[in-house]
Amino acid sequence: MEKFIAENKERFIGELIDLLKIPSVSTDAKHKPDVIKTAEFVKEKLLSAGADVVEICETAGLPIVYGEKIIDPSLPTVLVYGHYDVQPADPLELWNSPPFEPVIKDEKIYARGACDDKGQMYMHVKAFETMMATGKLTCNVKFMIEGEEEIGSPNLEIYVRENQDKLKADVILISDTGMLSNDTPSITTGLRGLSYVEVEVTGPKRDLHSGLYGGGVANPINVLCEMIASLKDENNKITVAGFYDKVVELSEEERAAMNAAPFNIEDFKADTGVPEVAGEKGYTTLEHTSIRPTLDVNGIWGGYMEEGAKTVIASKAYAKISMRLVPDQNPDEITELFQKHFESIAPSTVTVKVNPHHGGRPVVTPTDSVEYQAASKAYEATFGKKPVPMRGGGSIPIVAMFKELLGLDSVLMGFGLDTDAIHSPNEHFGIFNFMKGIETIPLFYQNYAELKK
């Protein structure tokens, strides 16, 4: 397989670049034709790699690409999940090259979706091609590649529910996470959940002149700021009533093990550019970003935002607020607690609305399972080092849903790096990482087939 991969490296990269050129932004309806085009691209590549059947499955939203290769029903079946949609690219002015015109610089491919998740998803397509071409496929394989991950997978659950037989498998394999560094491979064993809401604060029924009315009416922007400020206390604890009730505290041993992972605060500051780290009192940065829940304003707007000075008191102010959740917080419960709390703290001078967006449950996967062991040995073979089990800070809400509906555990074989700038301008993916993924994934199939015997 190594020889096949090496000989086809340039072609694999070229295909990924073609895939990255299609702006499959799922949040934006005007990109729907691009999203469809991307689904067709994935279908074609799965077919040419050797899948028996590939279907573009319509949903109420954007389609899911399903493909399979059943070599022997008695062998274990791996269900690969990935997504072919990408985050919006804005703010465009901060990109050094256009987000949908991929360029290679310093051995990295720069484009929206390079890592999240086109690059990582495509490793699986090329690993499958490699196993097929070299006669080394040791498991049955099914692919379920969706186009709505970045908008919270609103139709995936329905699809999974309606196709439980078709999706029967032994394990789910996903590459949509990162690893510590190219020298220190790691496998994500836990993920945070998500609760996401949009809030609207209304003061006057129309925009008012700040000279004529200023001082006599509550300004909804000022009020929104005050309400947001009150959501955390001086120790950066979230003040939403009941927010921490179901948070499982880790043992001192678990915390010590997690804090032993290679992590340099100066590197973290240099990477992010923050003058100082911040976070909930009593926890480390590694803990802040993995085992502790958060509350972040992801967007805020209101009033006059253009050049120059306009003396206006806006009628409305808005914010998008998300909370990352940890076991055993339930996203529906947290969203409800937030809504109640936010309404309860609104002063009588304004009215407020809270609109829930999608949510996702936190998950943790055990390191002594067959699937984790199969992945761990695969990384060990290609990186020459045993990977570190890590709790991740992000959310893949569908992992909890797969467990619930299909009864399957997921293995998160991520090859991205935290520095890949996913969801940000200048997203990129190392060619080293893309190729390591293609080398490592087939070994997982081998190990998994052996361990399952």
Place this chain on the structure above:
Amino acid sequence: MEKFIAENKERFIGELIDLLKIPSVSTDAKHKPDVIKTAEFVKEKLLSAGADVVEICETAGLPIVYGEKIIDPSLPTVLVYGHYDVQPADPLELWNSPPFEPVIKDEKIYARGACDDKGQMYMHVKAFETMMATGKLTCNVKFMIEGEEEIGSPNLEIYVRENQDKLKADVILISDTGMLSNDTPSITTGLRGLSYVEVEVTGPKRDLHSGLYGGGVANPINVLCEMIASLKDENNKITVAGFYDKVVELSEEERAAMNAAPFNIEDFKADTGVPEVAGEKGYTTLEHTSIRPTLDVNGIWGGYMEEGAKTVIASKAYAKISMRLVPDQNPDEITELFQKHFESIAPSTVTVKVNPHHGGRPVVTPTDSVEYQAASKAYEATFGKKPVPMRGGGSIPIVAMFKELLGLDSVLMGFGLDTDAIHSPNEHFGIFNFMKGIETIPLFYQNYAELKK
């Protein structure tokens, strides 16, 4: 004169509508040709009304229209100030008819600038035409109509400084304020000043994924909200150190007189749509909006503001913040105090920048002056009621500048209403008010010439 005005009413309104059709938005460079076109419109109308000389005076920015009619150097001279530029029209979706396609509904003209200040400025042009046509001009008159009021008149001061001889006059006459109601005429005797800043809070050097980094870095939007929230205390007092040091407290008598003005809190709530009024503890709504300084966020933005959910921690968050000032607060001092305060409260997890925009000093004009008396008698004649002297909440920074550079007091003969929605969607101006202005202004000239004898 009454007859002339009545006979020409339709034409006067038609001309104003033509003037309102030109989108002379000074904040937006792409409207520069419209601004120039508007200046030419004003020039032409002054000439045809009978001005001896009209010039379009170039500045470093947008031009000033200067015109004059000197009938007798021994008579007093009135210098009319107005502006032909308008505020931006956004948010466009809240207008019931396009802002630059004026419509008349319920005896009101709806268009951006209908009241502020095209409608009110044009009353002076038509009053001048009326006096010329009927042989009733009793004073010399000079017009100075600028095109940059809505961006803080950056070039007017230079123009005034360089043309002190040309602008020699006895009094300045301005219609850029409102009156209490059509039944209760009033004249503005005081104006608030203005300090306007834009602030920028920077956290990470790039947008970060809120899953991977959330909880471990300060989110600049959350921080901006916390900083803004801290700018007022629980009594709605502004916390900027030194902010109130120079505020002149009114006597109990003055406060009682001002609170005797007709004002109904329920009407105010119905007009603005606020569920409750708000404001600094210990003062009434009338006081909040006139004799007390304010701090309002006029705009805020950062992060993801489009449809859907994006899980991002923005690199930067921004706000436009203005403070209305009262005697004897100095805008430059207040801007400096704000800047120092804002920098001092920034946590070490972010960096902040404060960029000052334009400012203006507060002013108060005496009611026993010749110019106030001339105006008061004019209103009394046309409205049948003595006008109420009122402190206004808005700012006309140039009034203080005229006093300083030309040594002249200004008379603020406003005919607009607080409900005219200036700076807001659906700005309008009553035809009653437009016509009353044209009738009242010539009487000011008559009274002023007599009182100055």
